[in-house]
Amino acid sequence: MGEIFVLVEHRQGVLRDISCEMLWKANELCTGLSHTLTAVLLGGKDEPFVNEIAERADKVLVVEDDRLEAFNADLYKGILSSLIQEHKPFITLMPQSPWGMDLAPSLSVKTGFPLATDCVDILVEDGKPKAVRQIYNGKIFSKVALRDADCYLMTVRASAFPPDAVEGRAGEVVKLDVPADLPEPRREFVKFEDAGAGAVDITQADLLVSVGRGVGEADNIEPLKELAEKMGGLLSCSRPVVDKHWLPKYHQVGTSGKSVKPKVYLAFGISGAFQHVAGITGAGTVIAVNKDKKAPIFRVANYGIVDDMFNVVEALKEQLS
Ligand SMILES: Cc1cc2nc3c(=O)[nH]c(=O)nc-3n(C[C@H](O)[C@H](O)[C@H](O)COP(=O)(O)OP(=O)(O)OC[C@H]3O[C@@H](n4cnc5c(N)ncnc54)[C@H](O)[C@@H]3O)c2cc1C
Missing domain, CATH: 3.40.50.1220 (TPP-binding domain)
Incomplete structure (x- = not known):
């Protein structure tokens, strides 16, 4: 039995809708393939939405550290790549958001696994994943095959799937240590600044x-x-x-x-x-x-x-x- 990974996106202690949307799609894929659904949460200490994720996955791998509270592509890549090397998930889903756009290409280079970005659907044909993507400003849908590999990486477009709850999963929460050999990040999170509502909201x-x-x-x-x-x-x-x-x-x-x-x-x-x-x-x-x-x-x-x-x-x- 294989595994599908979903990287959970959050901001300032709030779970982002895209996470629930990816978990919904992963649930559908796992049901069809009899795979297990593993959510990967890299965040600060005791993120308040862990149970919300656990209700949508078979397992939640949690790596907690103050340095992970805000997204940092260098640190996230280091941790995610070692989890992928260890678990060899069939597919790893990441958001097509500033997180995913920053992280996914370099994760693909680091792991050597193929990446399809901005997927609006994911199909599995003859045991291999195919990415459905839009071209020509959404006028045409293309079905993209990836080269053969043990693992596949995909980023998922926001709102491509419903953020609905899923039935029959009750994830075990597994806390993991931060890898000892994690490299020093080249970028540092300074502060979060809201754009504000402006003159009209x-x-x-x-x-x-x-x-x-x-x-x-x-x-x-x-x-x-x-x-x-x-x-x-x-x-x-x-x-x-x-x-x-x-x-x-x-x-x-x-x-x-x-x-x-x-x-x-x-x-x-x-x-x-x-x-x-x-x-x-x-x-x-x-x-x-x-x-x-x-x-x-x-x-x-x-x-x-x-x-x-x-x-x-x-x-x-x-x-x-
Ligand atoms: C990283 C990134 C982030 C982006 N973020 C956003 C975002 O937050 N919001 C956003 O909107 N876009 C965003 N975009 C841009 C987005 O891809 C589109 O380019 C943009 O939404 C197109 O805007 P539009 O529909 O006004 O213009 P166009 O695509 O040029 O469409 C104009 C439309 O007007 C119609 N039209 C022309 N004249 C008339 C007329 N007299 N009467 C009736 N219809 C007429 C045309 O038929 C056409 O369909 C982003 C792009 C990138 C790459």
Whole structure:
């Protein structure tokens, strides 16, 4: 019987959703393959979420040390690589987050095991894992085979799987010592600084009118701002709008912006790149307006309008007044 590893991501004593999502997928794979599910927690002393993980795994390997409380790629790589060499897990799942993007490539080099990044699904065919990844901005799914190896490394995209609880696992918590030969890290964690809510807090809004690059230029944002005000909501945006300095950063939704949970999310001229969509998984009803009927945003939208966004904005404003 083999084993599947999941590297648990946490921040400031809080378990990240991506950890539960990876554990959900690992549970599905382990059930199909009759493998055991091992969560690997590298963290500070007595992290408060150990039991939450144990309910989703067969075993939790815990390495506790003050130096591990905040993510450090050098230390995490040292510990994880020796655990992988010892246990030879069939697959090790890591988050496609700043953690995984930093850690996974160098872990692959150190262990010599192949890596597939940014997986949105993982299949096992003829006893070998295949990674499902998106290309062309999410328009095409590709199925990627890896060269034959004893172990495979994969990073998993946020929101690719549900963070739901799993049935029938009650993990034993095994505390391990920090390896004696752990190298001195080349980087040091200084402090955690929250970006702050800014002048408006889009994370608390019930209604967001969100604007994408399709708006064309800064001056065109005004009608959308008026619409948001008329509807009693706030204005949010995609990253290019911030990059172009059309709106301040605190309006940005997505992986490098804010995760939002409005009851209604109106997306105007937003294509629906995964980095954006990952920020609206908590939204209630998503309504997308895009002139391209093939835009990926329509895959996640509850309602879609294929039209020029300015026609729709004017029509809505007229209705409201
Ligand atoms: C590490 C990393 C982190 C990232 N983080 C984020 C993030 O946090 N948030 C984020 O949003 N992105 C993020 N991105 C960028 C992301 O990959 C996309 O590039 C971005 O989301 C695209 O923004 P957009 O949809 O506004 O623009 P585009 O992809 O250019 O889409 C514009 C859309 O507008 C439509 N359109 C054009 N004119 C009109 C019109 N008149 N009426 C209606 N529709 C129209 C077009 O059909 C198109 O679909 C990140 C990227 C990287 C690499």
